[in-house]
Amino acid sequence: MNNQKTGLAGEQEAAEYLERKGYVVLDRRYRFERAEVDLVCFQPAGGESPGGELVFVEVKTRTTDAYGSPDEVLLPRQRKRIVHAARAYMYERKMEGALARFDVVAIWLDRPRQHGVDEVVEPRVKHFKHAFTA
Numbered sequence: 001m002n003n004q005k006t007g008l009a010g011e012q013e014a015a016e017y018l019e020r021k022g023y024v025v026l027d028r029r030y031r032f033e034r035a036e037v038d039l040v041c042f043q044p045a046g047g048e049s050p051g052g053e054l055v056f057v058e059v060k061t062r063t064t065d066a067y068g069s070p071d072e073v074l075l076p077r078q079r080k081r082i083v084h085a086a087r088a089y090m091y092e093r094k095m096e097g098a099l100a101r102f103d104v105v106a107i108w109l110d111r112p113r114q115h116g117v118d119e120v121v122e123p124r125v126k127h128f129k130h131a132f133t134a
Contacts (some may be wrong), residue, residue, distance in 0.1 A: 010061025010107040010123075011038055017105065017125045023055065027089070035085035039105075053099035056086040058131070061107040074104060074132070083134045104131040 015025050027040040039057040108124040
């Protein structure tokens with residue numbers, strides 16, 4: 001699996017994971033200029049409370065930890081670009097001032113070990129809420 005396919009598979013897994021947790025995926029791979037946000041989600045407030053918050057999610061996917069775990073590789077310049085895209089997203093949709101946060105979802109797409117039979121290996125997911133600030 002090449003890097004692009006790995007990344008897309010990880011984004012799909014992250015979106016499904018967040019939807020199972022009650023999030024609504026609003027956009028995928030939102031781009032503004034040279035900046036991108038992998039997933040833009042809405043997390044409704046719990047219980048009977050109205051409201052909720054926007055969640056800008058960076059998805060980091062790996063098939064091995066050889067180059068570091070997925071949650072350890074978000075560089076400061078990447079954070080800056082994500083924040084830039086998030087501000088543009090909110091401006092375009094007239095949502096300035098809305099509650100928002102930045103999360104990271106780390107995905108490990110383990111390859112099955114070959115024992116003569118194909119195994120199904122569930123991806124590992126780790127969700128870091130409030131991973132960084134603007």
